[in-house]
Amino acid sequence: MERQGSSQSQSHKAPETLTKRQRQNAQKRDAQKALKAESEAERLATLSKHKRELERSKMIEQFSQKGKGKSTGGGMKATVDEHGKLVWE
Numbered sequence: 001m002e003r004q005g006s007s008q009s010q011s012h013k014a015p016e017t018l019t020k021r022q023r024q025n026a027q028k029r030d031a032q033k034a035l036k037a038e039s040e041a042e043r044l045a046t047l048s049k050h051k052r053e054l055e056r057s058k059m060i061e062q063f064s065q066k067g068k069g070k071s072t073g074g075g076m077k078a079t080v081d082e083h084g085k086l087v088w089e
Helices: 002-011 020-069
Strands: 078-080 086-088
């Protein structure tokens, strides 16, 4: 029964007792994680910049169409007939 307890302690080593290869692998993993986090942050920054540019261009387009797109009376023209009444044509 004592063997089971000692084998469990060997599989969960403290960081000070890692082999050279294990330390190297851990450093590689940490470096890869840092690189991945940096590239993800850059991707998110680029995405947010792109979204802001799209929103800005949409706003400019909406403001430029505001004066042109709508006409009073749905495009109909108002005139006064010979009796002095307002007529939509």
